[in-house]
Each structure stands twice: as structure tokens, then as C-alpha cells.
Amino acid sequence: MGITAGVHRLWSHRSYKAKLPLRIFLAFANSMAFQNDIYEWSRDHRVHHKHSETNADPHNASRGFFFSHIGWLFVRKHPEVIEKGSKLDLSDLKADSIVMFQRRYYKASVVLICFVFPTLVPWYFWGESLWVSYLIPGLLRYAVVLNATWLVNSAAHMWGEGFHNFHHTFPSDYATSEFGSVLNFTTVFIDFMCFIGLAQDRKRTSQEAIKARVQRTGDGSYNSG
Template sequence: MQGPAAHAGTASSSEATEDARAGLRAPADGVPEKPGARGQRLSIVWRNVVLMSLLHLAAAYSLLLIPKAQPLTLLWAYFCFLLTALGVTAGAHRLWSHRSYKAKLPLRIFLATANSMAFQNDIFEWARDHRAHHKYSETDADPHNARRGFFFSHIGWLLVRKHPDVIEKGKKLDVSDLLADPVVRFQRKYYKTSVVLMCFVLPTLVPWYIWGESLWNSYFLASILRYTISLNGTWLVNSAAHMYGNRPYDKHISPRQNPLVALGAIGEGFHNYHHTFPFDYSASEFGLNFNPTTWFIDAMCLLGLATDRKQATKTMIEARKAKTGDGSA
């Protein structure tokens, strides 16, 4: 069984090589390359515009149903939100994108199932795009380049065709480790079916079948509202956490420390730290504080379902603060 997280240590040289191969290392000088093709005309995907507009209108309507719903239905919706979030944070992000810890087969199956509930593209696409985001952060090869504004980095990037640089440089990333995982391949093969079942059918049927909630309330609260909130929680990491907050670890990059985003994204708002030390399984130097995802990973380690947590040492963190930090706490 893996020892305490504090003893997990830093990434070894071989692990650092793996991180570089996966496109997780920042430029040597810490300064993002200048974006190109700034005048490129956006090609709007109107289908996505319509679908996202309808989804958010339905979520707004869902708020009116909250007083009419049974308390158990609201608790179930929140439970589904937590599962959804873990499928992204502990799964697609910290495990498959950054390989910051190792997970045994039962845990990988659970996280892939929760990830299908999240409905944010399959694990392979999510991890590939996230690796591009780190390697080419805030350039035109970054899928949700924050230099193109809050709206673009939050949701706009999903409403337009990808910049050619995203496609071109994304193809050069080594994603062989993702394709080597049978869980990732299975989820990708049956993604549409798994999304229908996990994101919409299961959340709707449980309250109706077990405690007699109406299908209408169940669908709009446990599926539509929960899904919309979880989407925006993830998107705030791309937008708000790249624009608002301090930069105690590296003032030369845009990602910020944003505790409010950390609350909404169950631990993913300490973004200046994460972009400085992307291999750290906790995505923060504060351990369990504001970080339910870290609680979950630590619990899985205690159960023997996760191992090999990577973590930056205190010495490494303090040295980086002194060298490139903005002097804030």
C-alpha cells in the first residue's frame, strides 16, 4: 500500500521524461509563446450554439422546480454532481492527462463510468486536448486559449471550429499511453451509449423508481441542472482561473490561484500551482484544503486501489516561489 502522500516525492527523471513526452512541461523560460493568426475568422458551429443555448435555458427553468422537488431528489442531484466532477478531476485530469498517480482496474472503471456521466468528451479526447493546453498554453494551439477572452475560454471554444494550430500540434502529441489503456479504449468505443445511460437515464430513473419523484423533476434537476452546473464548474478553470487571482509560483504565466473556482471544481482552482507543477497529484500545495479530489485519491490509496502519487517537495515549491513567484501568499 502506498505510504502517506507527503512521502510521495517528486517526479523521477524517468517520470519527468514521461511528462515531457505527454506534453506537460512548460516552456523553459516559463513565458508562453506569442499567439499567431490573431486575425483568423471564426467558423461558428451553429448546432453547438443552439444546443448549448437550449441546455442553459432548460437549466434556468430547472431552478423553478427546486421548491417542488423532494429533498432526496436534491441530495441525489448533488451526489451525481460529485460523481460527475470526480470523473473529470480524479479521472480525465489527474489520472489520464497527467498520470500523477496510478489506479488499478476497478478504480479506472469507476472513473471512466463517472466520466461518461460528465459528458465532456471521452477520456481520450479530453486528455489529448488538456495535454495540448499545457504544452501550448495560451497560444493558438491551446484549445481554450484564454488570451482570446473570457467567453472564448469559458464556452466559446466549443461553439467554433478548432484553430488549425490545435489540430496540427495536437496530432504531434504522444497519446500512446491513453490508447494502451483498455478502459479508455472501451469508453471511447461505447461513449455515446454510456453518456445516454450515465448522464441522463440513470440520474432520472433513480429518484422516480426508488422514492417516487416525478420523471419531470428528476430529469430537469438530476440530469439537466446537474449537468449544466458541472460543465460551468469545469469551464471556470479554463476562464476565471486564467484571469483572476494571484500567482505565487510563477508570475510569468497567466494561470492563477482562485479559491472560488476550487470550491466549484472540487479542488481544481489552484491553477498557478498546477501549471507550475503539473505532475503533482494534489494540484495544490495545500493538501486536503478545498480539495475533495485529493481526499478521494488519498482514500483510494488507503483502500489499495491507487498508488504512486507524485508530489512536489516543500523545498522545490519554496525555491520556485522565490525565483518566479509574485510575492503573494
């Protein structure tokens, strides 16, 4: 949730609005995911959308699966990534006190929330050994979440994936899919947050806009039913 509902749909794309308690929770969850702070992740993701599959894309899929999956983290950013990123309007992120607080204390929050917290909870509450707690909810959980995210950068971009194709076409849609909550737990989560009053103003793409885009650039496989 710290990635999908938080830094992606809320902070990168502003596809809905979240009240303070939810923003705090999502920032906490984002530190637990340990994939760069909210400010840097959002900045790089906006560059990715604006310049997909070019040298200005941080994880340019045209450079191959390994690079787009994990290799981009082993090298310095391409100069065009830095150049294009510096030209983006990030005033909304700078004005968000939760975003800037997390950025200021990000390293400490990662140590505590991504590794110490998941290790101590199983040890304290149900007597798990510290070693198993560190290996499973600590390291293994972290590795699984990382690779799940990276597959969107690599596999979804190289071979295509319906939800992600829709998202790049209509990035402000909070559901990231024309099918709403079907197979989309993050959309269900956001809907529930709206139901209990912690979120609001969900942005959605109209069926008319979807059909118009399909007629203009579709491959004929779309089924409106």
C-alpha cells in the same frame, strides 16, 4: 470525480496510479460528466498545458472570457490545436483498455449514464416524478458541472487562482495544490482510494522545489508557514 480525479489527474497527468475497479468507476463518472471522452479530453488538456494562451490552446483565455468559457465549443478547433495535438505521445492512453472501450461506446454511454441513469434512480428508489428527475439530477446537474469546469478555463486563467497557478507550474502533482487536502475534495478522494488499496504511487512536489520556483519567479507573497 470523473473529471477531476479521473480524466484530469489520472489520465491527463498520470499523477497517480489506479487499479482496474477504480478506473472503471472513473470512466463511468466521466461519461456522466459528458465533457468528451477520456482520450480526446486528455489529448486536448495536454495541448492546453503545453501551449497555454496561444492559438494551440483549445480554450485560449487571451481570446476573452466568453471564448475560453464556452465559445470554444461553438467553433472548429484552431488548426494549431489539431497540429500540436497530433504530435503528442498518446501511447499511454491507447494502451489503456478502459480508455479505448469508453471511447468506442462513448455516445451510447453518455445517453445512458449522463441522462437516463440520473433520471431513473430518483424515480425508482424514492418515487420522484420522471419530469423532475430529468430536470434536476439530469439537466441541472449537468449544467452546473459543465460551468464549474469551464470556470477553470476562463476565470482561473484570466484573473488567476492559486490552486490552478500551482497546477500549471507542477502539473504532475496529484494534489494540484501546495496545501494538500485543504479545500480539495478530489485529493481527499484519491487519498482514500490509496487507503483502501485502489490507488497508489501519488506524485507530490517537494517543498524544496516549490521554494526554489518561488525564489525564481514568485512575486514575494509566498508564506512558507
